[in-house]
Amino acid sequence: MPESRTVSSPQPAAAREAARPMVELRAVRKSFGSTEVLSGIDLEVAESEVMCLIGPSGSGKSTLLRCINHIERLTSGRIYVDGQMIGYDERGGRFHELRERDIARQRRDIGMVFQGFNLFPHMTVEQNIIEGPVGVRGATPAAAREEARALLERVGLADKIHAYPNQLSGGQKQRVAIARALAMHPKVMLFDEPTSALDPELVGEVLEVMRDLAASGMTMIVVTHEIAFAREVADRVVFMADGDIVEQGTPRDVLVTPSHPRTRAFLRGVLVEANGQDRGSSGPAVPTHVDGIHEGAIS
């Protein structure tokens, strides 16, 4: 892979070298016009950490995620992924915005899964998966196809390799989307409400794949309303409201014994809804942990 030009910024502080986080946000602000969506977020995600972002809609979770791969431009602040500043280059005490080509290069290492899947409808599942490796990473089609097969095996869709996205269910589409992101060998995976657009009975199969991925050591940032998933899989849960981090900590701290009244209010609302849904429809593939939350049965 030709890396003709390095875009990494020189490490300013030795402190960062010590236990360098995979993703690091420093005073990240984002405004749309006069509306401030993110008001100075500081956050670090360690390698192999699974972090779940929860919070009411409009709290800025998705925007935060989209800032990390520079689909949204920051208003101010800095974001580093694996030590590289995203979207800007620090030269001579100034930030220079990177050219589109260099930003694209940075995005190769950041996988993203969208709420609406965003599979390419005019390509087969296989073509969707090899598009990035072949077209961006410069892999040979044969090698990429082989890997696509393996990835589909991993998400349990080996038989759908030649299907078009519109022939798949929502859950299958999302699993293909995960495989497509993984084909780029990202250093970190961003999930933007990956199960919110799914029928309740299809949520489990997607969470199952994400659970496996977490177990494999992938660094993951997951914006989700699946409290049960967060509780079971996350290393850390961050609760956001009004563009700010209200509370963060282990799933137990945030989800079971939340200290902030806003967190409590949010969880109460979500759990009522989740209980209603889960009882009726979750399939056998989904171990339901919602019931355990009040008892705090986390080891």
Next chain:
Amino acid sequence: MTDTRSRPAVSAHVPAPSSAPEADARDMKVVSVRHYGRWAVAAVIVVALAAFVETLFTNPNYRWDVVGRFFFSPRILDGLLHTLELTVIAMVIGIVLGLVVAIMRQSPNPVLSGAAGLYIWFFRGTPVFVQLLFWGYIAALYPTVSLGIPFTGIDLASADTRTLMTPWLAAVLGLSLNEGAYMAEIVRGGLNAVDQGQREAGQALGMSKARIMRRVVLPQAMRVILPPTGNNVISMLKTTSVVSVLAFPELLYSAQLIYAVNYLTIPLLIVASIWYLIVTTVLTAGQYQLERHFGQGHAHAPEEPMWRRLTRMQRRTPARSTAPIPASEKEDTRA
């Protein structure tokens, strides 16, 4: 609600004031609605058409012998070739121009998007006939064309416009610049029809802007762009006849040149018309195939070949489900 076996019991409970005997209702034949109005109109059309077709054979002014004689005449075939050539060249330039202008139109740079807007405004706002005349008479406006650096007086090369601007070049310029403006609007509509999430997915994979456009957006926009483009190709084929005003020997002008000598105006116009019809028919078939190709992965892409669609008779079989059956009988028809 109803069950055949429980019928006597049910009907005993239901107060049916004026219902026909139900046992008979099951054996009754269904008569579809009779569309007397439609039949009458169809009859009128058939008669009128027959009368017209009869004149084709009996009216000596058609001079079918002349039509047959000139149909494959070298001058007509040359003209047809010129028409096809002009159509293809003007369309290709028009499509490329339309694509470039449509992308410029979306540029954040106001000069680029403004220039694109101006271009579309001018070339859509004046008749193509007038534009062709302008290109034909351009020598009167700019007698010489020179290549150099503007505002400095430095000329690298210069030429007489009159020798440069052949009828062929004027025709190509006029038709393609006009077409480019229309294509730009068609392409813009197609690009806008592609969901923003598709671009974001491409970005997230680290694809370059150009690659996203080429691999993700355009193939999907094609579905929206193709049908109107097909119409424009057919329209272009016929618009080339306007070029006869520049004395460029395309199909119509070739016919005109012949009837200017032998005064067999009508037969030669018929020759030209039949050729136009033949080519548009072929183009329509090609358009259908292209739409089929680019519809991949979409539910309402035509699946069957066109010949089958055209030959399929739209017969309405007297389906049971659509027949007017009294509500209480519906369950029974399943048995």
